[in-house]
Amino acid sequence: GEDVEQSLFLSVREGDSSVINCTYTDSSSTYLYWYKQEPGAGLQLLTYIFSNMDMKQDQRLTVLLNKKDKHLSLRIADTQTGDSAIYFCAEIPGNTGKLIFGQGTTLQVKP
């Protein structure tokens, strides 16, 4: 079945690294995604990783993919107060077109 799981809350201090974790069940997804939702706004694509990659780096963001364990993580280096938001991981199982999201992780950044 299709299921994407995340922890609900993470709190870090400004300047620390944040690591947000996600597990998924469908190994046939071609891409895995991270979306960000700021307060009062819709979701925006933050980054994505192709399923044949282990790692992708984009400025302060690092995405790690462990296909064996079906585990995805998003690391934000030097976390800033502006990074406070809800972060969702997402997949499209079996290229069905169904974009499935996790529960979302609320990241709180303390000054």
Place this chain on the structure above:
Amino acid sequence: DVKVTQSSRYLVKRTGEKVFLECVQDMDHENMFWYRQDPGLGLRLIYFSYDVKMKEKGDIPEGYSVSREKKERFSLILESASTNQTSMYLCASSWTVNTEAFFGQGTRLTVV
């Protein structure tokens, strides 16, 4: 810039009313989606459409229907609104499978 516009930011409706939520995208996207967002549950897919007049059930279609008569417009219909349908509703669109989804601002629906 891609724009996905939802017709209302806030709606209050009475139990039993028929409710229409409208979504319009301006980039000729093939795929359109309706989600509801509830605290602790994330986004749950209600319906999606990959072409005009085509629709597929998502994970929670009960109590909802959709209409896609034109490519740019995807409507979510609550046939008889109930209090457990009080939620934030998000519409999204994408070019095709595996491409970035663009979201509207959301409609916060309260059913009283």
